[in-house]
Amino acid sequence: MTHSVSGRVSREKRGSVLLLGLxxxxxxxxxxxxxxxxxxxxxxxxxxxxxxxVAIVFAHGEHFTAGLDLAQVTPTFAAGWILPEGGCDPWGTxxxxxxxxPVIVAAQGYCYTLGIELMLAxxxxxxxxNARFAQMEVQRGILPFGxxxxxxxxxxxxxxxxxxxxxxxxxxxxxxxxxxxxxxxxASEDLMPQAxxxxxxxAAQAPLAVQATLASAxxxxxxxxxxxxxxxxxxxxRLLDSEDAQEGLCAMQERRPGNFKGR
Numbered sequence: 001m002t003h004s005v006s007g008r009v010s011r012e013k014r015g016s017v018l019l020l021g022l023x024x025x026x027x028x029x030x031x032x033x034x035x036x037x038x039x040x041x042x043x044x045x046x047x048x049x050x051x052x053x054v055a056i057v058f059a060h061g062e063h064f065t066a067g068l069d070l071a072q073v074t075p076t077f078a079a080g081w082i083l084p085e086g087g088c089d090p091w092g093t094x095x096x097x098x099x100x101x102p103v104i105v106a107a108q109g110y111c112y113t114l115g116i117e118l119m120l121a122x123x124x125x126x127x128x129x130n131a132r133f134a135q136m137e138v139q140r141g142i143l144p145f146g147x148x149x150x151x152x153x154x155x156x157x158x159x160x161x162x163x164x165x166x167x168x169x170x171x172x173x174x175x176x177x178x179x180x181x182x183x184x185x186x187a188s189e190d191l192m193p194q195a196x197x198x199x200x201x202x203a204a205q206a207p208l209a210v211q212a213t214l215a216s217a218x219x220x221x222x223x224x225x226x227x228x229x230x231x232x233x234x235x236x237x238r239l240l241d242s243e244d245a246q247e248g249l250c251a252m253q254e255r256r257p258g259n260f261k262g263r
Contacts (some may be wrong), residue, residue, distance in 0.1 A: 008035035009042045010060065016053040016203035017196065018046050022246065025061035030069040031114055033076055040087030041098070047088050047099045051263065053203040053210070055099070056195050057090075059105045064131070067113030069129030074127065077145075091121045091146040100211050102202055105197070106195040107131050108188060117179060121157065123214065126195050127173050128188040133181070136168035155180040206244040207262035 006049060020042045022029040031034075039057075046055045059065060073081075083089060089096035091114070096182060105119045108128040116135055119125045135152070137144045144165065148253035152161035157177035164179075173185045186194055212235045220228035239245050242261045251258035 007038055008032075009038040011045070013052065014196070015200070016051060016137035017199040018049065018052040018055045020046070020055055020057045020181070022057070022059040023067055027069065027181060028063045028066035028110060029059045029061065030066040031043070032069040032072045033081075035095050036073070036081065037084045037087070039090050040083050043099050043103075044086045046101065047097075052101070052177050053262075054102045054104065054199040055106045055190075056106060056199050058192060058195065059108065061109075063109030064107035064111040065115035065118075065134070066110050067115060074191060091117055093117075093121075093145065093147050093150070100215065101207075102199075102210060102214060104195055104199055106191050107182075108191060113137060113144065114146045117151075120147050120151040120153075124198065125182045126184045126186060126191060126198075127176060127182045128191045129173050129185055130188060131170075131173040131182075132170055132177050133164075133177065134168060134170040135165050136170075138166060139168040152179075152181075204257065204260075206242075206248060206258065206260040208242055209239055209248075210245055212239055212248050 003094070008022070008024050010019075010023050012019040014057060020108060022033055022035065023041070024032070031039075043055075046052050052162065083094055083096035085179070086097050092098050102124070103122040104124045104126065105122045106126045108131055111127070111131055112134050113136060116133055116164065122176060133139065135144055135148050136215070143149065148165060152165060155161075158181055163169075171179075175181070176182045177185050184194065216228050216232060216235060219231060243257070244260045248258050
């Protein structure tokens, strides 16, 4: 296991799982420019690390994030935030590359604005039962710009999404589950153990197959079903030529777990 801390975002490697921790506890992990840049760079590190198969984004302290530190970041966003060199776009709305591997978010306490949008851009979301959510931009005279207007209705349906986007009201963990924002609501002490167990379960599967599955599903969402269908068989053909596909067949025949190398 390796561990390092760099300013606003901690990194910890546990086998094939990379833990990325929001770490501005004194400000309830509100995103200032440094945290935005560091999370982007951490996503870039995850994408380039061949040994890291799944990332978990969590937060140090009692709260996932209080959202944007508006006073600090407004001038940057007014001019247009540019992702740092080597970074990936955690939200998929800022014009940079996105990671091709699974991201799990584990949220507790306050999860406001950009935190919700980080979940909407991720692949699997868990939260503790004390989590509280709010997409409160309309209360500040702006609109959500990290993806809520693009994705909330996909998860929750139009009326459910507008109920929360147009009021900025707070909702609880059980409403987040009803909306499809989170897949599990857990006791606080179970949140990270369950996130790790789920990440390790995904990491044990064939990495190329996991990434191809993600790519196909994302293409269906972004470009439509017809475009995704066009690429289904080419993706399958490439996977069938991989060492992992041969290992998967042997593992099935020998009735044992696969030992996948990502080749």
